[in-house]
Amino acid sequence: MTREISVELQKVSKLYGQDKVVDEVSFTVEKGEVFVMIGPSGCGKTTTLKMINQLIPHSSGNILVNGTDVAELDVVELRRSIGYVIQYIGLLPHLTIQENIAFVLKLTKHPKKMQKDRAEELIETVGLPLNYLNRYPRELSGGQQQRVGVARALAANPDILLMDEPFGAVDPLTREQLQNELLRLQESIQKTIVFVTHDMQEAFKVGNRIGILRQGKLVCLGTPMEIVKSDDEFVKNFIGQGALFEVFDTIPVTRVLQKDFPTARYDQKVDLQAEELEDWENVFIIDSDDSCKGYIPLSSLNSDGSYTADQIIPLPKASSPDISVKLAVQEMLWGGRTWLPIVDEKSGFKGIVQFRSCAGLVAGDRR
């Protein structure tokens, strides 16, 4: 299956005088994917990111955004079409939170009313109370400011987001919370995100794919699982020993979540011929309000696919989508099952996680 490519770097370099701070970096970012760039301080992450929206012009190579070479685009238009969360938050101190969030819309001369509506919508998206809109940035905590930074980047509804250590300035707990929220948000908005961090855990957690930079060179590129299995000495040292286990402890269970499980309406027979039943032992019974009533093992269905209400086994204890793969496996081991339902507090039944897809991570299955 070929996927659409949103951002592509082809042998991109950046020179400051004689210094090659970015050295022939190439990678592609697929539409809807979170691509993480990681590496030690000064390795060129920010520089690479800023070349994508041309805040820093590249010295050589090609940068394509949605298939077009940025050299052929108007920089102002290019930047307006890409959301940007900068490393040092960079809220405008003389503007209210509302004006900060709607800043792009002001630049593009959208009506005031629309700016206000959008700010109200977005402040909710990032989980801050509505009355914060009238505050000034200095009246917010570091973590709250970073949320506003994310909201601001989303204002013009760009397809592509560049995020430079967006959760850098907060304590580990808030950081984890922000990461979880980003993952949830990403599930609904499906942006293409280029994400810079120097925290390996964060990279494993949010990244579909990770690129490791070292002194301007891209030394390793792949899924979290591919990264931890790299032979490269620098990469091994950089990610640290035991990273293999860490990966399981950080990769969110949503990455192996299955939504294509077989279902049947509560008052209907199961279509035993359906292709989707292949490889599954159970069929899940969905109620008229789309909640899951429980499941029935295929083996206990009548031969015509009918069943009675008392055959339905209630779902076992569900887990939150925020847990890691490791925790999910642990839950399965405890419960003596090979799968686990995932239920979100707010949005309800999300799908199920199977032991075999967790194990599939080891084998290097994509995502």
Added chain:
Amino acid sequence: MEGVIGFFQYFWDIREMVFVLTVRHAWMALAGVALGTLTAVPIGILISRKPRAGNVVIDLAGMLYTIPSLALLGFLLPFMGLGWLPTITALVIYSWLPVLRNTVTGILGVDPAAKEAAKGMGATPYQLLINVELPMALPVIMAAIRTVAVLTVGITVMGALVGARGLGELIFQGISMMNNWTILAGTIPVSIMALLFDYLLGRLERRLKVVTSSA
């Protein structure tokens, strides 16, 4: 006590003249500040883009600033004749250094992260100036304008020597006639005017801040 009552009596007698001179004094000072600001802020913006070339301009303004006001007025006299013109010209020249310097300092002092964020969101250079750089530099620029306003009210006094007909006329008249009441009748309005300008500009600054942030 008798002296105080006597002074008020005197002040009341010449009130019409004091009023006329105060008005002239005020508009000359205001014109000086306004023209000085209107020339220095744009130049300051330009040279903040090229700080090295800008230093030359600031040094030049600095040299002009050090010329004693009497000498400057005397120098302008042959070109501009008597009256308000050489006076206002001198005021403009004196206002250049503080306003230029603070405009440059203010703009260069804008948080680079804020500028980068605005640029990254697609602000054009003009939008960056209007929406980010100027509003953020405003307090520093306004501080200079307030200093200049107070300074200008004082320098306008010297204008009386080239026939500018401000409150300096009373002060110099009092000095030559050794009449303290006349000196006071000129000095008190000058002081009040300086304080008033400072206060009003402070109010204006707050207004501007609100306007720029909601524009």
